[in-house]
Amino acid sequence: MQSHQPPSLPDTLAASWERSHRHGLRPDERLNDTALARTDLTERLEANNRLLAFSRPMIEGLYRQIGSPSSTVLLADRQGMILSALGHTDFLDRASAVALRPGVDWTEASMGTNAIGTALQTGTVVAVQGDQHYLERNRILACVATPILAPTGGMLGILDVSSDARENLAHAGALLRTTAELIEHRLLETLDEGFVRLHFHTRHDALADPLHALAVFDEGGRLVASNRQARALLKLPGSYPATTYEACFGTPWAAVVNWAAQDHNTPFPLHGIGGQSFIARASLRTRRRRDPGVRTASGSTRREDSRLAAMVLGDPHIARIIDTLHDCATSNTPLLFEGEMGTGKAYLMRAFHADHRASADAPLIGLDCSTLAAGAAGEEELDNAWLQAANGTLFLVEIDALPTALQARLFDANDGTRARVVGTARQPLVELRREGRLDLRNFDASGGHVLSLPPLRERTDFDALVRQFVREASPDRPIYVCPDALALLRRHRWPGNLRELRNQLRLILALIGDEAGQLCPEDIPVELFDDGGDLHR
Known part of the structure; x- marks a missing residue:
């Protein structure tokens, strides 16, 4: 003292x-x-x-x-x-x-x-x-x-x-x-997240109080956000409460979703776990279009609008990749993404560039190395792309198609004053290195990071990805993805990974029409998949 x-x-x-x-x-x-x-x-x-x-x-x-x-x-x-x-x-x-x-x-x-x-x-x-x-x-x-x-x-x-x-x-x-x-x-x-907004209290008259309990859940019933009153009534921790609708309430989730879809403003009884009784109102959230170009004075995206943060949906592998990208944002170290076709390498790179580019006009120059001409002409094309990407990002698709001498030169030239080099490869980098098709000595010396994107079949956030892609495809109307439809979609192997899933969902939503509020198993045409004959068994 x-x-x-x-x-x-x-x-x-x-x-x-x-x-x-x-x-x-x-x-x-x-x-x-x-x-x-x-x-x-x-x-x-x-x-x-x-x-x-x-x-x-x-x-x-x-x-x-x-x-x-x-x-x-x-x-x-x-x-x-x-x-x-x-x-x-x-x-x-x-x-x-x-x-x-x-x-x-x-x-x-x-x-x-x-x-x-x-x-x-x-x-x-x-x-x-x-x-x-x-x-x-x-x-x-x-x-x-x-x-x-x-x-x-x-x-x-x-x-x-x-x-x-x-x-x-x-x-x-x-x-x-x-x-x-x-x-x-x-x-x-006003939070632009979630699917169902649930207002509730122990007293009917308290629903008119501006400080009544309010919780927002996603399509699967996971708690997305809540206020102090909701956390107090549900006995949840104050910091980052992680729970689900089923862990909080006894009234079936499907019943609440159906009530919300009918857009009733009439309160209904809601049963809590452990004998609690609430009176509630529920509504589906209509998502607003975001302006992806909103930036800070320095050119970096505000964290609440972060495209990288929006990609963290529950898979721990992806969360670690995003953390790594945030950690190396302030340096100009090179990056290499490995993963199967369609796993989101280019999407992830664009999100990283959008979130962390040095200025609003920092260039992003992409080059498919497999299409470069052989010899001096290819080297000249690469040099031109490198100059155009100065103070921005040079994105090299299939970097293993470059001669190893060029690979080494690019990584060696990364002195922090020019472009950040980001490369992708479909094959595991260990194999490419063993075969002599990839020279990473200067990459390693520059403190480069290798990021391995898992195939869709190995990700633990499949349901959340489906819901996210459905929201992206139908931003102006809420669509509930039924659990049985999710189970059906999970049975497909998705060899095209995220790209295939996103494209197929867009097609499904186009087929069910503009009035549909739910995506159900019967909405998934068997002919969309190579193994479609087994889908509805």
């Missing part, structure tokens, strides 16, 4: 003081007013665009309820960086004197014990009054902060009310929590 720690400090704040001391901070530390550069702050604001957009009206309402000219309402991101401040000009000027303003890091590591940083650390509502702040310069403030939770779990940001230390903020904690829950509810209502 430190001698400068005030007496009767709550346990939460005492622990924060200890952390502040371990961070190497001194209570009398002078202000180092270092804020993000304008361009960096703009990028941070763009990355939190949804949070800012949906929280703004609630923050304005909170400020009116606080009703003090000596207060400010602050919004920080999940890294503790202040994004916005609303308050009277006079108090904002005083707050700015201690760097309580947008673009400044208010984590405990930077600012010691404070409401924003400590709420970020504990995940709870935190109040810090005057002398309870670790840094002496911040003791002019009284602050209360609460986390804003993401619809899919985890923390999205921090909402804070800061005031003159002489102000009484006893009522602010409850107002803050209610405002945070309203923001969370609005973010969940």
Whole structure:
């Protein structure tokens, strides 16, 4: 315990003081007013665009309820960086004197014990009054902060009310929590994910309350997102709850889907596991078209719009590949994708380029190496493609068709100032190397990554892929894929992998017509598959 720690400090704040001391901070530390550069702050604001957009009206309402000219309402991101401040000009000027303003890091590591940083650390509502702040310069403030939770779990940001230390903020904690829950509810209502949206509560009249329980499930009944009230009623963990409809409710999933498909607004009884009874409303979510070109100031796609993140559907192998790609995004190391035809090598590469290219105009140049002319003409064509891809990505399909001398030269030239080389091969790279058709010495020396894409028959996310491809093919209408149809589709070997599955589903949806709301076993024509004679047995 430190001698400068005030007496009767709550346990939460005492622990924060200890952390502040371990961070190497001194209570009398002078202000180092270092804020993000304008361009960096703009990028941070763009990355939190949804949070800012949906929280703004609630923050304005909170400020009116606080009703003090000596207060400010602050919004920080999940890294503790202040994004916005609303308050009277006079108090904002005083707050700015201690760097309580947008673009400044208010984590405990930077600012010691404070409401924003400590709420970020504990995940709870935190109040810090005057002398309870670790840094002496911040003791002019009284602050209360609460986390804003993401619809899919985890923390999205921090909402804070800061005031003159002489102000009484006893009522602010409850107002803050209610405002945070309203923001969370609005973010969940507008989430462009899932299939069935389920509103429920133990009381009929509570369904009209803006803070009733809300959960979103995908076509298979997997929980996609939920709010605090839903997690409380279902006794789910607050961080990244992973569960299914069947694990939460006794009413059959098919009955809820059918009710939602009829677009009834009439409440119906919903039975929970363990004898609970709820009253509920259900609806199918109509997916909005996304603009894949929305980008940050630096040109990288916001994580919530990430094409790579959208490919993580439950297969652990694919999740590891996506993690590897994110990890090597900031370097210019070469990449090699191996996998059968149709496993998604080109799709994955394009998603990686879209998410992580250095700028909006960074080029993506593709070249099928198997079509290159022999000799000097082929080398010239490759050199031209390499120059065109400068500061972007050079995508080489069937890279093993290149002479090994050219392969080595490309990897050796990857010095971080030109194009990132991404190559694909259908055959396992180990075999190509053993046969002398692939020279990876310079690739290895450059820290290159080999990523092996599994065939569709080995993936564990088949059902999720089917539902995703159905959504892509019919973005303007929800279509329920029946479990029996999924079981039937799983019986096919899919030698063409993802490409074959996507194309066949497009054909099936075209055949069932624009009015159909379900894809059932009888909608799958046996002639679509080589072994179709066995499909409906």
